[in-house]
Amino acid sequence: MVPKLRLLSPAGEAPAVPDTPDAELYHRLVRGEPRAAVLAWRAYAVMVRGLVVRSLGPGAEVEDRVQDVFAVFFRKVSTLKDPNALRSFLFGITLREIQTELRRRRVRSWLKLTSTGEPVETVAPADENARHAFDRLQRVLQSLDTRGHLAFVLRHFEGYELVEVAEALSCSLATVKRVLAAVETRVWSLAAQDPYLCPYLEPEATES
Amino acid sequence: MDSQKQSVSSPFARLGELARTVGTGQVSRAVDAVGERRAAEAFQNRGRAPRLRRIIGLATVLATAAAAFVIFSLQIVNHAVSWTVDGAPVGQGTYISPVHKEANVRFSEGTEFAVQRGGRLRVAEAGAKTVKAVLEVGASRVRIAQRSPISFRIEAGPFSVSPGAVASLMVEWLADELLRVSIFEGETSVQGTPSPLYLRAGQQVSANARDGTVEVGPIAGPTVSSAAPAEARQEVPRPPISSDEPAAPLAPALPSSGTARRGSWSDAVTAGDYGAVLREAERRGITSVLNDASLADLVALADAARLSGRVELGKRALVSERRRFARTTAAKDAAFYLGRIADDHEHAWTTAITWYETYLSEAPHGHFAAEAFGRKMVAISRLSGRAAARETAVEYLKRFPAGPHAGVARELTNE
Numbered sequence: 144m145v146p147k148l149r150l151l152s153p154a155g156e157a158p159a160v161p162d163t164p165d166a167e168l169y170h171r172l173v174r175g176e177p178r179a180a181v182l183a184w185r186a187y188a189v190m191v192r193g194l195v196v197r198s199l200g201p202g203a204e205v206e207d208r209v210q211d212v213f214a215v216f217f218r219k220v221s222t223l224k225d226p227n228a229l230r231s232f233l234f235g236i237t238l239r240e241i242q243t244e245l246r247r248r249r250v251r252s253w254l255k256l257t258s259t260g261e262p263v264e265t266v267a268p269a270d271e272n273a274r275h276a277f278d279r280l281q282r283v284l285q286s287l288d289t290r291g292h293l294a295f296v297l298r299h300f301e302g303y304e305l306v307e308v309a310e311a312l313s314c315s316l317a318t319v320k321r322v323l324a325a326v327e328t329r330v331w332s333l334a335a336q337d338p339y340l341c342p343y344l345e346p347e348a349t350e351s
Numbered sequence: 352m353d354s355q356k357q358s359v360s361s362p363f364a365r366l367g368e369l370a371r372t373v374g375t376g377q378v379s380r381a382v383d384a385v386g387e388r389r390a391a392e393a394f395q396n397r398g399r400a401p402r403l404r405r406i407i408g409l410a411t412v413l414a415t416a417a418a419a420f421v422i423f424s425l426q427i428v429n430h431a432v433s434w435t436v437d438g439a440p441v442g443q444g445t446y447i448s449p450v451h452k453e454a455n456v457r458f459s460e461g462t463e464f465a466v467q468r469g470g471r472l473r474v475a476e477a478g479a480k481t482v483k484a485v486l487e488v489g490a491s492r493v494r495i496a497q498r499s500p501i502s503f504r505i506e507a508g509p510f511s512v513s514p515g516a517v518a519s520l521m522v523e524w525l526a527d528e529l530l531r532v533s534i535f536e537g538e539t540s541v542q543g544t545p546s547p548l549y550l551r552a553g554q555q556v557s558a559n560a561r562d563g564t565v566e567v568g569p570i571a572g573p574t575v576s577s578a579a580p581a582e583a584r585q586e587v588p589r590p591p592i593s594s595d596e597p598a599a600p601l602a603p604a605l606p607s608s609g610t611a612r613r614g615s616w617s618d619a620v621t622a623g624d625y626g627a628v629l630r631e632a633e634r635r636g637i638t639s640v641l642n643d644a645s646l647a648d649l650v651a652l653a654d655a656a657r658l659s660g661r662v663e664l665g666k667r668a669l670v671s672e673r674r675r676f677a678r679t680t681a682a683k684d685a686a687f688y689l690g691r692i693a694d695d696h697e698h699a700w701t702t703a704i705t706w707y708e709t710y711l712s713e714a715p716h717g718h719f720a721a722e723a724f725g726r727k728m729v730a731i732s733r734l735s736g737r738a739a740a741r742e743t744a745v746e747y748l749k750r751f752p753a754g755p756h757a758g759v760a761r762e763l764t765n766e
Binding site: 172177179180181183184185188189190191192193194195196197200201206209210213214217218273274276277280295296299300302327330331334340342343344345 | 361362363364365366367368369370371372373374375376377378382383385386387389390391393394395397
């Protein structure tokens with residue numbers, strides 16, 4: 144199922160309006176025009192990479208995961224029924240790749256394996272404290288199960304409505320509410336104990 | 352709902368803002384250019400990937416199927432250890448008690464047991480890697496198959512015999528107290544003695560459960576030590592395992608020594624000459640012997656009577672032991688033997704249970720504690736049903752997790 148999601152721009156990032164409309168890019172990709180791949184990359188690479196980084200954290204594997212997403216996208220694009228849903232289609236593929244990577248990481252952690260390589264510049268040049276806090280935030284997220292992890296990212300980083308999160312994760316609204324309630328409690332308790340993350344928590348009283 | 356609204360309403364709004372600020376997805380132009388080139392190549396190669404994936408997928412499926420087949424086959428090999436008695440399959444725990452001629456127990460991996468006439472053996476456990484047989488009385492020749500993946504263990508009373516690879520040996524459990532193991536080929540270890548024994552071809556061990564004596568010597572007169580030349584070792588007799596002929600009598604049991612049991616009746620029992628003991632007792636007068644004989648003679652008389660089928664005389668001798676020599680180890684053991692007579696010969700389960708409990712209360716850590724406890728469990732199941740024996744089975748497994756009745760106990764607890 145292809146989730147039909149709205150895409151929100153990260154703060155400070157100009158709204159990503161591709162030069163080539165989805166439908167036209169779709170037809171060029173299906174026809175196999177060599178230029179189409181470059182156009183797709185320029186249109187969507189930032190979106191894909193942003194979601195990957197916010198979900199998986201910065202690391203040497205980010206670019207490889209982005210490439211994996213595009214490889215699957217190029218291979219399956221001809222199966223897309225609605226050419227106008229190209230962006231959502233790619234977003235869905237990205238989510239699945241992230242899910243796969245999260246599961247892979249879980250297995251690696253069971254096997255006590257670590258990924259190798261130094262993080263590449265996949266994060267914006269923010270101040271040192273913010274980058275450090277972002278790293279700590281990723282560690283908190285990695286303590287969650289895969290579905291809770293993605294639900295939290297989609298809800299609180301990407302800003303999706305609960306029904307959209309449910310659609311993206313192929314589960315019911317009630318399940319998403321239950322999953323989010325659990326992971327929010329956990330993230331809150333872990334972040335509240337972390338000196339770098341504590342300042343980023345809004346007091347509960349401000350919740351409307 | 353948009354991100355602005357989110358930032359106001361959620362306690363995690365600032366965390367979200369942090370994530371979006373730091374993790375924008377923007378990279379340097381160089382990194383992006385590399386990614387763009389790789390994406391273009393992926394696009395060019397997109398048609399080849401499915402074919403390659405199909406091949407890899409097919410190979411994976413085939414490899415998985417092959418691995419599953421191998422594992423399944425190994426499982427069969429590992430878990431389907433079966434055995435036949437004179438060619439007929441029997442179940443685990445079945446007693447093998449040949450009357451007229453020896454019984455040949457053949458395991459699926461090639462190992463053979465030849466249970467001698469008058470002997471009684473059961474295969475208590477047959478696991479993936481181990482087989483445990485319990486020799487309750489008599490003798491059994493054992494030949495471990497070449498390259499056998501199974502580790503065999505033969506338990507006799509408090510002793511445990513573990514033959515090594517390609518071992519050929521005779522295990523005897525006599526008078527419920529004497530273990531004799533003669534090694535014809537290979538190596539064998541014996542546990543249950545004050546310290547574990549490791550025996551080689553040509554050696555024989557005799558261990559007495561009652562008085563704790565242990566004798567290690569050559570099988571026959573000539574000494575065949577571990578340092579003997581190979582030719583000398585090859586002269587060690589190796590009985591044909593599948594022969595239907597009665598087993599040749601083994602060499603004299605124990606070289607005389609200061610620690611060996613003394614007394615002609617005891618020696619006669621050890622040599623298997625029960626008739627001589629009974630004739631001499633009758634000549635002296637049974638009542639007189641029961642009232643006046645030494646403890647050693649009483650014990651010998653009880654053994655000779657039991658093992659030659661004179662159950663009533665055996666009981667009288669055992670009771671006499673308990674009456675006249677109370678508090679001795681022999682008197683405690685007599686309670687166990689009285690339980691066995693009630694159990695095996697009279698099928699009087701209640702009486703048997705009482706005697707086993709008596710033994711366990713008098714000798715909770717005695718040589719026959721595991722055997723008495725296990726037999727009590729079985730007697731309860733026969734008397735009152737398997738459910739009634741479950742509690743005893745649980746207790747048995749706690750006290751003797753590797754005991755001779757552990758398999759039966761596990762079956763009872765799992766029901």
